Amino acid sequence: MRVADDANRASRSAQQLVERLDASPRTVQVRPGRSGAELSVGILLWPRFPMLSLGGLCDALRHAADRGDQSRQLRCLWTIVGAQGESIEASCGIPVQAQSTFPDVAQFDYLVVIGGLLPYLDHVDRRYWDYLKQAAASGIPLVGICTGSFVLARAGLMDNHVACVHSFHLDDYRRMFPTLRVATHADYLIDGARITCAGGISVVEMATRLISLHCGPDRASKVIHQMTVSRQGGSSFVERRAALGYLSVEDAAVRHAVLLMEENFEAPLNIAVIAKMIGTSVRNLERSFMAEMNASPNEFYRRMRLRYARWMLVNTSRKITDIGYECGFADAAHFIRVFREAYGVTPGKLRAPRSTSAAA
Known part of the structure; x- marks a missing residue:
């Protein structure tokens, strides 16, 4: 039963x-x-x-x-x-x-x-x-x-x-x-x-x-869910969408660049490479990002990786070092420093309340 x-x-x-x-x-x-x-x-x-x-x-x-x-x-x-x-x-x-x-x-x-x-x-x-x-x-x-x-x-x-x-x-x-x-x-x-x-x-x-790119990340998430496709790296596309949210962007170049960023967290792409892959210049891409996101491509990319890291810290039991690597940070010290600058707390302290609650 x-x-x-x-x-x-x-x-x-x-x-x-x-x-x-x-x-x-x-x-x-x-x-x-x-x-x-x-x-x-x-x-x-x-x-x-x-x-x-x-x-x-x-x-x-x-x-x-x-x-x-x-x-x-x-x-x-x-x-x-x-x-x-x-x-x-x-x-x-x-x-x-x-x-x-x-x-x-x-x-x-x-x-x-x-x-x-x-x-x-x-x-x-x-x-x-x-x-x-x-x-x-x-x-x-x-x-x-x-x-x-x-x-x-x-x-x-x-x-x-x-x-x-x-x-x-x-x-x-x-x-x-x-x-x-x-x-x-x-x-x-x-x-x-x-x-x-x-x-x-x-x-x-x-x-x-x-x-x-054309229909939105919600449509893509449905495809992955319905076809039971596992993404590389262990986390599913649906989970990544839950972490990053459903971003609606009017500019096609920005939308395309964001997709490339989402798919390349562990080894972040150079912005010049992203611009070339979507058929535009770095200068044009930077202007588009500032207009749509009020941030440079590099800054937006870093925020995405940190937001995903924060989600994994709260919702998974993966090691902090592994989370840092998956989100494109070369070592744990760098990850901890950048995370604290962004959120005012270290990854370990963010996770501590959940760990204490689970132990109790």
């Missing part, structure tokens, strides 16, 4: 969390589409593509798009683009039919290409290549998933951009595109108007990032 009661309570708690996330107010849209959706994605499938990549992307979008588990395409839109009546066979042998025949690329916020087995790289209709180039010329950000980075490189669309590829395909990329830059051992990489993802479950992480 007790086990059943615990299960019922857990179920009610999960439902209440989703309801709270669904009830959060909408953020300001970056680029409202014709349909009124906050995020619209076109998807190109290459022969023998991985079904997991398509499923992970579409499932993340559907959870963000509607209330509960209704899956209507309201706040997010997604469509598989291709030749009329054509079915593209996945690597597992299941065919997937194109839904729309090369529509106007301007309706999409992103055009995603999910690559397939490398021997089939050139086994597509010429119109697929032309459509990618048309999107690039129109300024639509291009996303390469799995070997989609190879497709973008073969189309000549990765010049001056770094591709993120799976370590299994690293030598293949270097051999086929020796003049292009490549990185591995990462979930995904945003380099200006090019986003590349190694594939697998990393697709969900990348999709969550785009959803957070």
Whole structure:
């Protein structure tokens, strides 16, 4: 009976969390589409593509798009683009039919290409290549998933951009595109108007990032919760949202920069690197932060890390040294000094009342 009661309570708690996330107010849209959706994605499938990549992307979008588990395409839109009546066979042998025949690329916020087995790289209709180039010329950000980075490189669309590829395909990329830059051992990489993802479950992480940028952190939290994805570093995305709150920012560059900061606490990024990754200058980013946050990017970044550290001190039993490291402080002494300057109390004294209460 007790086990059943615990299960019922857990179920009610999960439902209440989703309801709270669904009830959060909408953020300001970056680029409202014709349909009124906050995020619209076109998807190109290459022969023998991985079904997991398509499923992970579409499932993340559907959870963000509607209330509960209704899956209507309201706040997010997604469509598989291709030749009329054509079915593209996945690597597992299941065919997937194109839904729309090369529509106007301007309706999409992103055009995603999910690559397939490398021997089939050139086994597509010429119109697929032309459509990618048309999107690039129109300024639509291009996303390469799995070997989609190879497709973008073969189309000549990765010049001056770094591709993120799976370590299994690293030598293949270097051999086929020796003049292009490549990185591995990462979930995904945003380099200006090019986003590349190694594939697998990393697709969900990348999709969550785009959803957070366009639809708000509440939508991203719902995706992580519904798809039961664990974030690296031990703390869940939902927990980090509880610690940092739901920030609504009108400026797209600031919103993008904040997301990068949130995802890089343990090894904080240089502000110049953040500016480059979102396609702006340090000077412009600093002006935007002062206008939106009344703080410089560096100061805002430090406040975020300290706020998360404070939350962990109050809500977890992790060691103070470990919390300091996770929040990007090189040693415990530095963490304690900066924390006391911010909150007027050391981490140990902040936690002391809770420890005393627990002992009693």
